[in-house]
Amino acid sequence: MRSLWTMGMAAILAIPLAFTAPSASAAVPPDISLTAVKAHLTQLQSIATANGGNRAHGRPGYLASANYVKGLLDGAGFTTTLQSFTYGGATGYNVVADWPGGDPNDILMVGAHLDSVTAGPGINDNGSGSAAILETALEVSRQSLAPTKHLRFAWWGAEELGLRGSQAYVNSLSATERAKVKGYYNFDMVGSPNAGYFVYDGDNSDGVGSGPGPAGSAQLEATLQAYFTSIGVATRGTDFDGRSDYGPFIAVGIPAGGTFTGAEGVKTSAQATLWGGTSGQAFDPCYHRACDTTANISDTALNRNADAIAYAVWTTATATPPTIVWQDTFETSTGWTTNPSGTDTATSGQWERGVPQATTSSGAKQLGTTVSAHGSNSSTADFLRVKVVGSTTTQVFQQLGAASNPWSRPASTTSR
Numbered sequence: 001m002r003s004l005w006t007m008g009m010a011a012i013l014a015i016p017l018a019f020t021a022p023s024a025s026a027a028v029p030p031d032i033s034l035t036a037v038k039a040h041l042t043q044l045q046s047i048a049t050a051n052g053g054n055r056a057h058g059r060p061g062y063l064a065s066a067n068y069v070k071g072l073l074d075g076a077g078f079t080t081t082l083q084s085f086t087y088g089g090a091t092g093y094n095v096v097a098d099w100p101g102g103d104p105n106d107i108l109m110v111g112a113h114l115d116s117v118t119a120g121p122g123i124n125d126n127g128s129g130s131a132a133i134l135e136t137a138l139e140v141s142r143q144s145l146a147p148t149k150h151l152r153f154a155w156w157g158a159e160e161l162g163l164r165g166s167q168a169y170v171n172s173l174s175a176t177e178r179a180k181v182k183g184y185y186n187f188d189m190v191g192s193p194n195a196g197y198f199v200y201d202g203d204n205s206d207g208v209g210s211g212p213g214p215a216g217s218a219q220l221e222a223t224l225q226a227y228f229t230s231i232g233v234a235t236r237g238t239d240f241d242g243r244s245d246y247g248p249f250i251a252v253g254i255p256a257g258g259t260f261t262g263a264e265g266v267k268t269s270a271q272a273t274l275w276g277g278t279s280g281q282a283f284d285p286c287y288h289r290a291c292d293t294t295a296n297i298s299d300t301a302l303n304r305n306a307d308a309i310a311y312a313v314w315t316t317a318t319a320t321p322p323t324i325v326w327q328d329t330f331e332t333s334t335g336w337t338t339n340p341s342g343t344d345t346a347t348s349g350q351w352e353r354g355v356p357q358a359t360t361s362s363g364a365k366q367l368g369t370t371v372s373a374h375g376s377n378s379s380t381a382d383f384l385r386v387k388v389v390g391s392t393t394t395q396v397f398q399q400l401g402a403a404s405n406p407w408s409r410p411a412s413t414t415s416r
């Protein structure tokens with residue numbers, strides 16, 4: 001077998017090339033028991049009822065909720081921390097639960113806020129997300145899951161007062177610890193009675209409101225999306241508008257994703273056609289009200305979202321990176337045959353390494369160490385093609401030249 005390198009003349013390209021073997025298949029995601037998730041909601045409802053009707057920051061119903069969650073996780077083999085913080089003159093708590101094992105430098109976090117507003121028991125907002133991730137964590141334990149990534153679950157305090165618990169947590173991490181958190185899934189309101197099926201718009205494909213999440217958010221979105229596609233449920237995006245606990249994570253560059261079934265927003269007729277339910281009514285008519293009880297839940301929405309959470313956790317945390325079976329960085333010649341059939345008309349540029357010069361214009365525009373560069377006269381006439389030449393010839397790779405950077409820029413903002 002011989003291989004070939006060809007290149008046009010106007011540009012000099014150096015593109016690392018790698019061929020990978022298919023990754024080992026991830027563990028099969030479980031079906032999370034709706035009955036078990038609802039049993040947690042019943043417990044949270046009882047806690048609220050026994051504590052003045054709410055589970056709000058600084059009220060006894062909050063700490064009782066935190067202790068309920070922590071007790072189950074401790075019994076299941078998680079390493080748990082009750083992280084306290086102060087807000088508004090009261091002590092708040094996050095429950096953080098680490099599943100032993102996995103790569104300590106590659107952490108996947110999954111979180112939900114556990115506090116309610118003072119007006120009610122907060123069963124959809126956000127007993128639903130809290131119970132769904134709790135049951136997912138307990139299933140990790142039952143299955144003795146051995147993920148490649150390190151898994152960390154969190155239940156946040158004082159979200160309703162401005163994301164106080166999640167902000168305190170992110171603030172508490174050193175830059176080194178923060179850099180180890182490679183992704184964060186957030187679940188806030190996943191059982192709305194007049195549900196929509198929203199997935200956080202990590203890639204900003206909707207082009208509304210805030211821009212995309214940190215690099216990697218698109219992949220988290222795609223993973224959740226894949227689950228809903230597999231069960232034939234249409235989804236729509238929801239903007240990273242900062243209204244839930246992913247906010248402090250994306251603010252420090254941690255990719256985030258999550259689902260949402262709607263709050264005070266009103267379902268349109270198009271959405272009712274898509275998902276059923278009642279148009280002209282809020283997704284959650286009891287949002288932040290006393291009637292946000294165990295009666296304020298769509299079992300279907302809660303069940304689908306709990307399964308989506310488990311799918312996302314299993315898929316993301318147990319995926320093994322592909323094995324590199326061959327690679328060439330083109331930093332040195334590894335002995336490829338250039339222009340073996342003598343048909344390349346280029347008179348220069350064959351098998352040359354790009355060594356761009358540093359350029360400045362009111363500051364550095366290009367470093368002298370860049371491994372790839374293009375000239376303003378580059379076009380598709382310039383190319384790197386890799387062909388496997390034998391009794392038949394197969395082109396296995398092509399990168400065409402262009403007089404612009406090949407990576408995408410953030411969507412530009414316009415002004416009037």
Ligand code: PHI
Nearest residue numbers: 125188189238243244260263
């Ligand atoms: N966190 C808000 C409600 C809300 C949840 C809004 C999720 C947006 C999203 I995405 C509250 O608790 O009131």
Ligand code: ZN
Nearest residue numbers: 117125160288
């Ligand atoms: Zn709320």
